[in-house]
Amino acid sequence: MSQQFGRKLQQLRKEAGMTLFDVAQRMGCSSAFLSAIENEKKSAPGDFIERWISAVPNTSSERNTLQTLAAKARRQVVLALNDATISDVDLATALARKFSGLTDDQKQQISAIINRNQT
Numbered sequence: 001m002s003q004q005f006g007r008k009l010q011q012l013r014k015e016a017g018m019t020l021f022d023v024a025q026r027m028g029c030s031s032a033f034l035s036a037i038e039n040e041k042k043s044a045p046g047d048f049i050e051r052w053i054s055a056v057p058n059t060s061s062e063r064n065t066l067q068t069l070a071a072k073a074r075r076q077v078v079l080a081l082n083d084a085t086i087s088d089v090d091l092a093t094a095l096a097r098k099f100s101g102l103t104d105d106q107k108q109q110i111s112a113i114i115n116r117n118q119t
Contacts, residue, residue: 005069006038026055
């Protein structure tokens with residue numbers, strides 16, 4: 001697994017002269033939690049990057065880089081299905097279960113359908 005996201009966080013934190021404890025205090029979380037994210041033992045939650053940028057001075061210019069690296073490091077995707085029908089939930093579940101077994105062609109077909117519906 002690539003650790004580019006965690007390494008980038010650590011690099012920027014150290015360049016700012018901050019410890020894990022310093023950043024954790026500013027973010028309102030534990031230094032153990034931040035360490036786990038820097039070492040990519042845990043995935044960063046959705047609001048993490050914005051909170052981290054607010055806590056570590058002079059890092060807002062790195063937002064896009066951090067978002068890209070976080071997306072690459074992510075091991076799971078969470079879907080909000082609050083208003084979904086049973087049929088929608090079944091479809092999303094079936095896709096999740098079968099995704100790793102799909103061929104590149106099948107994934108391209110699904111992507112084409114999704115992109116066609118976005119216009």
